[in-house]
Amino acid sequence: xxxxxxxxxxxxxxxxxxxxxxxxxxxxxxxxxxxxxxxxxxxxxxxxxxxxxxxxxxxxxxxxxxxxxxxxxxxxxxxxxxxxxxxxxxxxxxxxxxxxxxxxxxxxxxxxxxxxxxxxxxxxxxxxxxxxxxxxxxxxxxxxxxxxxxxxxxxxxxxxxxxxxxxxxxx
Numbered sequence: 001x002x003x004x005x006x007x008x009x010x011x012x013x014x015x016x017x018x019x020x021x022x023x024x025x026x027x028x029x030x031x032x033x034x035x036x037x038x039x040x041x042x043x044x045x046x047x048x049x050x051x052x053x054x055x056x057x058x059x060x061x062x063x064x065x066x067x068x069x070x071x072x073x074x075x076x077x078x079x080x081x082x083x084x085x086x087x088x089x090x091x092x093x094x095x096x097x098x099x100x101x102x103x104x105x106x107x108x109x110x111x112x113x114x115x116x117x118x119x120x121x122x123x124x125x126x127x128x129x130x131x132x133x134x135x136x137x138x139x140x141x142x143x144x145x146x147x148x149x150x151x152x153x154x155x156x157x158x159x160x161x162x163x164x165x166x167x168x169x170x171x
Contacts, residue, residue, distance in 0.1 A: 026081040029053060033076045036069040036088075044069070044088070052082035061098060062091035063123040094123050100155035101126075103144045108165045111144065127160040132167045140166035 032047040048055050070089040101118045146164040
């Protein structure tokens, strides 16, 4: 190929003609009207695909029954470009095991609100028991210094977490 083009002038592509930029614009569409409570998943997918949109199904733990459609983002009627993504959350029910919350470093008074938020988000009720641990470090007094099971461990609904709270050593 180099032999054939040797000595020829290097040419670049010409600029596109005026008005052709509209052909590079992604056409718009609207998210179709979807009723998560009454429509089947197959019908919902057909409606979304017909609007030239893509679907991302996200499975989330929930107190709702398995395969219950929980939410859709963006909502029905929203404008977006063709090929955009509509995210639908589907319940996987209450999980048998899930990664537990990280409590280490929190003030002890934030343990209850953190476990309540965990319950609201993942539908997993956890109990806790306080265990005082003497520590010479005053920055750890009144704070969670360790948990059993440790942070990141798998927990089941109804499990009890032993929360070790730093306290001032007795003299």
